[in-house]
Every structure is written in structure tokens, then in C-alpha cells.
Amino acid sequence: MDRLLVTGGAGFIGSNFVHHALAHTEANVTVLDKLTYAASEASLEGLPSDRVSLVVGDVADDTLVDRLVAEHDAVVHFAAESHNDNSLDDPSPFIRTNLLGTFALLEAVRKSGVRFHHVSTDEVYGDLDLDDPKRFTEDTPYNPSSPYSASKAGSDHLVRAWVRSFGVQATISNCSNNYGPWQHVEKFIPRQITNVARGDRPKVYGDGMNVRDWIHTEDHSSAVLAILQRGTIGETYLVGADGERSNLEVVRAILRHFGRNEDDIEFVRDRAGHDRRYAIESGKLRSELGWQPRYEDFDAGLAATIEWYLAHEDWWAGVKAATEATYAAKGQ
Numbered sequence: 001m002d003r004l005l006v007t008g009g010a011g012f013i014g015s016n017f018v019h020h021a022l023a024h025t026e027a028n029v030t031v032l033d034k035l036t037y038a039a040s041e042a043s044l045e046g047l048p049s050d051r052v053s054l055v056v057g058d059v060a061d062d063t064l065v066d067r068l069v070a071e072h073d074a075v076v077h078f079a080a081e082s083h084n085d086n087s088l089d090d091p092s093p094f095i096r097t098n099l100l101g102t103f104a105l106l107e108a109v110r111k112s113g114v115r116f117h118h119v120s121t122d123e124v125y126g127d128l129d130l131d132d133p134k135r136f137t138e139d140t141p142y143n144p145s146s147p148y149s150a151s152k153a154g155s156d157h158l159v160r161a162w163v164r165s166f167g168v169q170a171t172i173s174n175c176s177n178n179y180g181p182w183q184h185v186e187k188f189i190p191r192q193i194t195n196v197a198r199g200d201r202p203k204v205y206g207d208g209m210n211v212r213d214w215i216h217t218e219d220h221s222s223a224v225l226a227i228l229q230r231g232t233i234g235e236t237y238l239v240g241a242d243g244e245r246s247n248l249e250v251v252r253a254i255l256r257h258f259g260r261n262e263d264d265i266e267f268v269r270d271r272a273g274h275d276r277r278y279a280i281e282s283g284k285l286r287s288e289l290g291w292q293p294r295y296e297d298f299d300a301g302l303a304a305t306i307e308w309y310l311a312h313e314d315w316w317a318g319v320k321a322a323t324e325a326t327y328a329a330k331g332q
């Protein structure tokens with residue numbers, strides 16, 4: 001796999017994966033990214049220009065995708081509309097990018113025989129009750145709640161069908177909530193870090209008891225690379241690092257880091273259809289591919305992420321006010 005095509009490689013997780021792949025393989029990488037509001041070319045700065053190039057384009061552009069895919073040995077597909085709240089305001093770009101984009105890529109790899117890895121989410125499984133001892137496994141039935149998660153579920157089904165019907169050489173990973181550098185301030189952890197950094201209160205939806213299973217984005221990258229290199233074609237792997245925390249626990253940890261009162265929280269309007277809890281059982285990935293997370297201490301990973309946002313205020317300050325204005329207009 002000397003030539004990798006990474007879709008969405010200018011986004012939060014995709015850009016981290018590009019850095020990871022360059023550091024841990026000999027591959028050259030082409031990033032295919034539409035550079036939407038969520039992208040950041042800064043996240044790719046400093047990479048060796050003889051090994052990385054950026055093509056600005058749409059994964060749903062089948063002519064472009066056919067040509068690019070045929071020039072590579074493998075595709076790692078991160079490109080997506082990724083924010084649940086945006087999908088509730090306007091589902092249409094989610095349907096176009098997440099479904100039609102994945103369809104265009106699958107047709108291209110069908111023609112060229114190129115290896116394909118599809119990056120997906122645990123949200124395709126719906127949610128768990130807070131007191132349910134179960135966690136999601138590769139056998140959990142699909143039950144998505146939001147337009148975003150339904151579009152990702154649909155894209156997973158397309159991949160599975162293209163493997164079974166057309167023999168496409170594909171794998172799928174479904175990962176839990178990522179945190180780390182370069183995540184857009186619309187998302188929970190960066191929103192609350194930057195709120196508290198500006199002296200504002202964290203904004204928590206509903207009662208704040210919703211649980212997410214946090215994993216550092218670097219650990220997601222190492223899992224994707226392991227699956228790309230050693231995964232079994234046609235298989236799905238769940239990716240998680242045993243990082244279950246309620247939203248309240250997370251904002252209290254952020255407030256503590258800044259020396260602020262842990263109860264200085266603003267409870268705002270709940271998200272429609274808000275999933276209660278996600279939890280990943282990642283035993284298959286660990287036992288079959290020998291993968292292990294490096295960031296097993298969430299509090300240490302969160303502290304490093306807070307410090308990163310404080311050191312990169314010039315990166316997020318420009319979009320913070322507009323992001324907060326959009327939330328405020330919805331009572332969030």
C-alpha cells in the first residue's frame with residue numbers, strides 16, 4: 001500500500017490519521033477533501049510535500065473519484081458531514097456526502113479493485129440505557145437515531161452490500177467519540193474548553209447524564225491503520241478505549257482544570273432524539289489485530305487537549321463567535 005487516498009483528510013480525525021500514516025508507514029498520501037467549514041488546512045501544515053498532496057474536491061463527484069481511486073493502492077474514507085446538531089437543522093448535505101459520496105467511492109473501488117476502508121461510528125447502533133450492563137459489539141443490531149447516524153448506517157450497509165455482491169475488498173470500523181487537537185469548536189469537548197477559556201459557562205444539554213465513550217483521536221488512527229494493514233476483508237471492527245464518562249463528569253473536569261467552580265454550568269435545551277449512552281466492546285480488535293490504546297488515562301488526555309486549545313487560540317477564535325451565535329439562536 002504505497003499510495004493512500006485519504007478522504008476527509010483535512011478534517012479532525014482524517015488529518016490526525018494522515019500524520020499517523022506518514023509516521024508509521026512508507027506510504028505517500030493524497031488527501032481528497034472538499035474543505036467544508038469543518039476542514040482545516042492548518043492541520044496538515046509542515047508535512048513533507050514529497051509525500052503528501054491535497055486535492056480539493058467532492059467525494060460525490062464520480063468522475064474525479066474514479067480517476068483518483070485508480071491511481072492509488074488503498075482508500076481510507078473519513079469524509080463526512082459529522083455533526084448531529086447540524087443534521088437536525090438540515091439533513092440534506094448528510095445524505096449527499098455520507099450516502100452518495102460513499103456510493104461513488106464504492107463504485108470506483110469496484111471498477112479498480114482498490115482496497116477500501118470505511119470509517120464509521122458507534123452511533124449506528126442507537127443508544128443504551130444508563131444502567132444497561134451491555135456494550136455495543138459487532139453483532140449489535142443497527143438502530144440509528146439522528147439524520148447523521150442514519151446516513152452513516154446507510155453508508156455502512158452500502159459497504160457491506162458491495163463486499164457481498166461485488167467482492168469489493170473492504171473493511172469497516174465503528175468508533176466511539178473522539179477527542180484531541182483540531183476538533184471543531186461546534187463539538188462538545190472543544191466547545192466547553194473554549195467557553196471556559198473565555199470565562200463563559202459550559203453549555204450542557206438536558207440533564208447532562210448522557211454518557212459518551214471517549215477515545216483519543218491518535219488511538220483511533222492507530223486502530224484504522226491496523227485494520228487497513230491486517231484486517232480481514234468484509235469484517236467490521238469496533239474501536240473504543242473504555243472511556244465512558246457522563247457529559248457532566250467531562251465539564252466538571254474541564255472546570256477543575258481552570259480552577260473554576262465545578263457547578264458553574266449552564267443547562268440548555270436538550271438535543272432532539274438525544275442518544276442516552278454509547279459504550280464500545282473492542283475485544284475483537286484487540287485480540288485479532290493486537291491493537292491497544294495509548295491514551296488509557298482520559299483525564300491526562302483531556303488535560304493535554306485543554307492545553308492544546310489554549311496554545312492554539314488563533315486557530316479557533318475566528319469561528320467561535322459565529323458557532324456560539326448559531327447555538328444561541330436555538331436556545332443551546
Ligand code: NAD
Nearest residue numbers: 008010011012013034035036038039058059079080082178
Ligand atoms: P470532521 O467534520 O471534522 O471532518 C470531515 C472532513 O470531511 C472535513 O475536512 C470536510 O471538509 C470533509 N468533507 C465533508 N464533505 C465532503 C465531501 N463531500 N467531499 C470531500 N470531503 C468532504 O469529521 P471528523 O470528526 O473528523 O470525522 C471523520 C469521520 O470519522 C467521519 O466519517 C465520522 O462519521 C467518523 N467518526 C467520527 C467520530 C467523532 O467522534 N468525531 C467518531 C466515530 C466516527
Ligand code: TDX
Nearest residue numbers: 082083084121123177186187188191203204205210247
Ligand atoms: O454544547 C453541547 N452540549 C452538550 O451537552 C454539545 C455540542 C454537545 N452536548 C452533548 C451531546 C452529546 O451527549 O455532548 C455529547 C457529545 O456531543 P457531540 O460532541 O456533538 O458528539 P456526538 O453527538 O456524541 O457525536 C460524536 O461522536 C460520534 C461525533 O460528532 C460524531 O461524528 C461521531 O460519529
